[in-house]
Amino acid sequence: MSKTLPRSRRWLAALCAASLALPAAPLSAQNNLPALGDAATEDFGVATERRIGEQIMREIRRDPDYFDDPLLLEYLQSLWSPLVVQSRRDGHITPDIDARFTWEAFLVRDRSVNAFALPGGYVGVHLGLIAITASRDELASVLAHELTHVTQRHIARGVSNSKKQSLIGLAAMIIGVIAASRAGSADAANAAIAGGQAASIQGQLNFSRDMEREADRIGFQLLTEAGFSAAGMASMFEKLDQASRLNDNGSYPYLRSHPLTTERIGEARSRLGTNQARPAPGPNGASFEHVLAQARARVLMDTRVDALRRWQALDSPRSDLAAAQRLADLYSSALASVLLRDTARADGAIARAKSLLADAARPQPRAARWLAMLEAHALLARNDAAGAEAAIRPLAGDGSRPVMMMSAEVALAGGGGEAALRRSAEDLQTRVATQPGDALAWLQLARLWPRLGQPLRALRAEGEAAYAVGDLRGAVDRLRAGQRLVRPGNASDFIEASVIDARLRDIQAQQRAFAAEEREAR
Numbered sequence: 001m002s003k004t005l006p007r008s009r010r011w012l013a014a015l016c017a018a019s020l021a022l023p024a025a026p027l028s029a030q031n032n033l034p035a036l037g038d039a040a041t042e043d044f045g046v047a048t049e050r051r052i053g054e055q056i057m058r059e060i061r062r063d064p065d066y067f068d069d070p071l072l073l074e075y076l077q078s079l080w081s082p083l084v085v086q087s088r089r090d091g092h093i094t095p096d097i098d099a100r101f102t103w104e105a106f107l108v109r110d111r112s113v114n115a116f117a118l119p120g121g122y123v124g125v126h127l128g129l130i131a132i133t134a135s136r137d138e139l140a141s142v143l144a145h146e147l148t149h150v151t152q153r154h155i156a157r158g159v160s161n162s163k164k165q166s167l168i169g170l171a172a173m174i175i176g177v178i179a180a181s182r183a184g185s186a187d188a189a190n191a192a193i194a195g196g197q198a199a200s201i202q203g204q205l206n207f208s209r210d211m212e213r214e215a216d217r218i219g220f221q222l223l224t225e226a227g228f229s230a231a232g233m234a235s236m237f238e239k240l241d242q243a244s245r246l247n248d249n250g251s252y253p254y255l256r257s258h259p260l261t262t263e264r265i266g267e268a269r270s271r272l273g274t275n276q277a278r279p280a281p282g283p284n285g286a287s288f289e290h291v292l293a294q295a296r297a298r299v300l301m302d303t304r305v306d307a308l309r310r311w312q313a314l315d316s317p318r319s320d321l322a323a324a325q326r327l328a329d330l331y332s333s334a335l336a337s338v339l340l341r342d343t344a345r346a347d348g349a350i351a352r353a354k355s356l357l358a359d360a361a362r363p364q365p366r367a368a369r370w371l372a373m374l375e376a377h378a379l380l381a382r383n384d385a386a387g388a389e390a391a392i393r394p395l396a397g398d399g400s401r402p403v404m405m406m407s408a409e410v411a412l413a414g415g416g417g418e419a420a421l422r423r424s425a426e427d428l429q430t431r432v433a434t435q436p437g438d439a440l441a442w443l444q445l446a447r448l449w450p451r452l453g454q455p456l457r458a459l460r461a462e463g464e465a466a467y468a469v470g471d472l473r474g475a476v477d478r479l480r481a482g483q484r485l486v487r488p489g490n491a492s493d494f495i496e497a498s499v500i501d502a503r504l505r506d507i508q509a510q511q512r513a514f515a516a517e518e519r520e521a522r
Contacts, residue, residue, distance in 0.1 A: 049156055050100045053120020058470030060106075060124070061439070066469075067109040067127065068440050069300060070402035071373060075293045076125060079140045079228075080105040083147055086226040092151040092218065097121070101150070105143065111301045113240070115142050117149040119156075127301035132239065136290045137223070137232025144219035144226075144233075152218065154211045213267070220271050234269050288360075288367035291328040296370075299335045311336035315349040327356055327367065334374055343382045350375050369395060376406055380413055389415030401438075404428060408444040412451070421451050432464070439468035456485050456496045463503070472511050479504045 060066050084103045087093045093103075101121030108114075110126040117123050123146045125139075133139040149155070216233070224230050299311050315333035317326040330353040337346035353371055357364050372391050379388040388410045395403045404427055411420035425448040428441050435441065442465035449458035463478035479500050486497040 045156075046097050046100050049119040049153075050102075051120075053102070053118050053122055056118055057120075057122055061469040062471055065109050067107040067300075069107060069296070070405045070440070071370065072127075072130070072293060072296055072300075073107055074400065074402055075289065076105050076107065076130075076139075076143075079136060080123070080143050080147075082226040083140065083144050083222050086222050087147060087151055090222070090225070092148070092222075097151070097153075109301060115146050117146045117155070121150050123147065123150070127297040130297035131294055131301060133236070133290075133294060134239070135229070135232065135235075135287065137229040138236040138239070139232075139290075140226070140228045141219065141223050141233035141236045144222040144228075145215045147222065148215040148218040149211070152211075152214060154215070157211070216267065217271075230271070234271070287324055288327060288357075288364050289370065291324045292331050292367055292370045295328040295331040296335060299332050299339070303339060305340070308336040308340050312340060312342070312345065315345065315352070323356060323360065327353055330356065331370070331374065334378065338374070338378045338381050341381060343378055346378045346381075350378060373402060373406055376410060380409060383413070385410055385413035385415035388413065389420070401431070401441075404431065405440060405444060408448060412447055418452070421448055424448055425452060436464065437468050439465045442468060456482055456493055456500075459485060460496060460500050460503070463500075467503075467507060472507055472514070475507050476504065476511070479507070 080103075084093065088098065093101075103121045105123045105125060108124050108126045111128045111131075112126055113128045113132055114126040115124065115129055123143065125143070129142065130139060133142075220230070220233050223232060299308070311332040313333070314329035315337075317329040319326075321329070330349045334346045334349035334353065337343070337349060350371060354368075357368055357371065372395060376388040376391040379385075379391060392403060392406055392410065396407070404424070407420070408424040408428065410416065411424045416423075425445060428445050428448070432438055432441050432445070442461045446458050446461035446465060449455070449461060459478050459482035463475045463482065466472075466474035466478060482500045483497065483504070487493050
């Protein structure tokens, strides 16, 4: 294997402890968990953990496998947010970590079944995991478990951070060890770190079985108190255990880092036995929405032509299947057909899916929204901007990120004329004012502003998009281009130029700070 690790796998540092493919600590290590106030967590403090998480996320966001699909991300957030809120109520998210950590769940385009926690409050979810979950409760159970790894400071409790190590150096060591564990080669680690340091960190990052059991116990409590079914965790454990027995081909890295002992499965079943009451069902269409998310994930996790052909063939599901399964199959087929540019076949699958929803026992507004967005996508694929605008018109004004992004695509394609372009630009500008880390929103603005005669704003948006994904050099390049474009004496340019100047100074100061860290690491 080459000594240069591909960039698309360098960010596997993100698997930092929760997804490290190392054996669990022996049973004799149980009951030896350091408490939150012990020296290990003091050395690896909250601020340190946050900064290391930010460093790793800068690598992740620049990688092609980092996946910002507005619909799937919104669905993931709808499960993640109530868990975070409940964790605050229960006191697991304490004020000191709440003020410093970023509670962010994100997607990874990968077919493997995996999820992982990072330093600083980040949790990543592979599309392959979403694709195998049968319910929102199963997916939420994994999120609750990973959130607990963060709130209980398991990374800090598993790593005794030497005060002599710089943050950059520690992050690099984590990157090397985990890349090596995924690639099965010491050469991968040597590409990022010195071998002697790797062995030390490798022994320190391991989650013990006590930590796994703690994440199970507190995660189960979070799951049920946040309104999810108590059965979600037990059924997810059983599904993963059965799948790993039938298919030991490395597709389930989650099980290598979170070993499913019979004891853990038994405890999950036992907890279910004492908590049989299922919470009241959520808003109409929860199960239908989950199968649509599952269908979207399974198509988008592998967009090779042969894989898309397999999903496309599901456009005539058997009548004996449950309605939710037929809906998932039709959605999978329609999305695959859109990606294959077979819009006629996509239209047929969408029409059958809409008919199925119309025949449902009760209204399914959330599922209907997913179909409307897919229909707009299909119409744009055939250059029918007017049809796409009509498809999403009923969704206008809902303020959601997916609709905002699709509306921008429709406006850019010509649907709605200049008024639609201006409306989309204003909506997105309002969003980035409160969510400046939304790279996709900035990228859409970078496409919209030139159409509205605002090239300077477009360059700033390009710079902000680069900054949001951790590309500081690219951000500086775009902002400097904006400085060169300023027209002397132009009042509107003066305001935007002032913003560009201030942002450039700030980003360059960050570059100098990172350079100092790198020199210290060497």
